[in-house]
Amino acid sequence: MTPQDLEIQNLTKKFDAFTAVDDVSFSVPAGSFFSILGPSGCGKTTIMRMVAGFIDPTSGDIRIKGRSVLDTPPNKRPVNMVFQHLALFPMMNIAENIGYGLRRKGVAKDEITRKVGEVLERIGLPDIGQRKVDELSGGQKQRVAIARCMVLEPDVLLLDEPLGALDLKLREHMKVELKTLQAAFDTTFVYITHDQSEALVMSDQIAVMNHGRFEQVGTGQELYYRPQSAFVAGFVGDSNRWRGKVTRAKAGQLQIITEAGLTMTGNNHRRDLSVGDAADIYVRPEAIRISRSADDLAQFENKMSGTVASLLFNGAASRLILKTESGEEIEVTLPQSGEFAGVGRGDTLHFGWSGEQANSFAASEDFTQVYQ
Incomplete structure (x- = not known):
């Protein structure tokens, strides 16, 4: 049986009378790229925030590596998150940005230097450690934001529409970059987007979401050629x-x-x-x-x-x-x-x-x- 990095079981989230996520279940195999695709307001961000621990589900379970994380606070969960607005610290250089989480964990300085150097190599930017954030292109900033997450070695990386603020040409380029980075780190990516092209290009599996429920889960080819709903x-x-x-x-x-x-x-x-x-x-x-x-x-x-x-x-x-x-x-x-x-x-x-x-x-x- 293929090991599952993330398992969602009958997850529901209600805000008073409104049901944002309605009894959703799915699993994400280890090392895969899984996307949740749907229009604004369908509930996809709510799922991601529950996985990250920022909000609690009304019912259901969230399991990472086979263990429920419902009682685990966000800073203790083996996940990290890349937001649409990358939130890089402008007062820090790139190496300091990437090593920030390691410093918060009390990792030794020499070990931080080693890990930051390794992750910069893996994102293809080995020589930018001393540069400032505003000296980087949009695509470079995107890779640094991912590196800042990956240096902490999460089991699951959550990506909340990270390409939404980029111009069209750079967004097209970053689709390929993200898929390449995911393969290089061999880490499970869970990606949410309203952009079908992003999901189709990058994903191993896609869940199409509508009104709080999954309409269909499958490969891009299955969704495109054999849709199961209008x-x-x-x-x-x-x-x-x-x-x-x-x-x-x-x-x-x-x-x-x-x-x-x-x-x-x-x-x-x-x-x-x-x-x-x-x-x-x-x-x-x-x-x-x-x-x-x-x-x-x-x-x-x-x-x-x-x-x-x-x-x-x-x-x-x-x-x-x-x-x-x-x-x-x-x-x-x-x-x-x-x-x-x-x-x-x-x-x-x-x-x-x-x-x-x-x-x-x-x-x-x-x-x-x-x-x-």
Whole structure:
């Protein structure tokens, strides 16, 4: 059995009549990168603060290395935490910042010097010990904040949206940096974020959270390609979504008539929909193939045509907004081929997708909540 560094058992936190965390259970294997992904107010920070010991749960248990820490004060728990605002001390140099926790523990000066030197090597900044905080770049500060935690050798490192204050390019770079650092230290990271890209890029496992509960826990690929709820389908990645009524249901495959009168087929892996049920169907923009000829799309169960309403250019991630005769707008990934290099507004294109790539769920208000 894989050893678990962190185990959460039936954790609940209520603030008067409001339930912030509602009977959540999960475990994090040793040495893994686990992310909790969800919108603001879903309860993810509350979970992290309970693990750190800053607030007490209403019920449930928190176990680290197999031992309950409910009665252990924050400064005695084998965890450390990196905040969005890194809280480095500007009056101290980098070596003093990193060694601060060791000094508080009464570690000998020579041992502090050795440990600080080792951790600076591991974060790839061996020569900055005597520099001041304001002399560092944003990415360097981020690594120093992690080093200050890791020098204390915690069993679990908690990271509370640490990339949120960085600019876009640096944030993209730090995603790779964080994953590399986690592997280098071989320490369990528990990371919370509202940014799906951060979670997908870095995590071994992701828990998608909504209204105090986990909707689904799995790898990035499982969440993206096999969402188990309408919320996950709408929140993780981009999707086209239609609402309609089920007209045929057989062996996990559905036929749906949308509100605009379009007939579509899709999968229903949960097999919880029947004829007459209201349903939502989700299709990824990259799952839709476009062509200038309808004959090229004969193999797809779902196919239609439309005119280009807008071109959203973003290099390799460029998208087209296609408008059907019924007025539906569909977002499609623009292929990186010469055939579509000159496509523009008003052009007529044919498009189609496989029913297996269309995920269907019982009609839900979650889609509206995600995008409001």
